[in-house]
Amino acid sequence: MPKVGQEPIRKAALVSATIHEIGKARSLDVTVGQIARTAGMSTALAHYYFDSKSALFIAAMRHVLGEFGRTVRLGLRRASGPDERLRAIVEASLGSDQFEEHVVAAWLVFYVEAQRAPEAARLLRIYTHRLHSNLVHELLQLTGRARAREIAQGAAAMIDGLYIRHALGNDTWGGQNAVRFVTDYLEVMLAAGDAVRRRAE
DSSP states (O other), X not given: OOOTTOHHHHHHHHHHHHHHHHHHHTSSOOOHHHHHHHHTSOHHHHHHHOSSXXXXXXXXXXXXXXXXXXXXXXXXXXXXXXXXXXXXXXHHHSSGGGGSHHHHHHHHHHHHXXXXXXXHHHHHHHHHHHHHHHHHHHHTTTSOHHHHHHHHHHHHHHHHHHHHHHHTTOGGGSHHHHHHHHHHHHXXXXXXXXXXXXXXX
């Protein structure tokens, strides 16, 4: 029987090991036994805490999304005004910590799993909704609601697309280049909206 008080520590170790092993394999082609060994425990104990590899992967993605959410919130707290806050969202989405090898692999597997696993699909919907709503919240201070939603959809699509391109090996699309592409897009779209309003007045 597992020791009382060890559950959070062992679950965290298993989640970390899951991300590590997925990063090495760049797929879900890993076993619970491999994950357990990396976490320093038996396969039986891993199964005690998580009843399947799928449950382990979902826990791992919740962890990745939680870390991403904390990065976004920290960036927003440090920013001043909607322009800086928009940049903070983009930088959190395309920052260096998001491009660590094991995190990249986890995200790529996540996108694939979301096409067939309901819980992965639900988590992906939560991520996309939060990204969209964070962008819209700041854009509403700079433009109208319909325009804010349109620009947010484009920015979110760029973030995901740039991330995938960089993850697949094209370094042109990573780091500050990627941040600049998205922030340039936001500036151009907001400026275009201002120009349309001025012509209508």
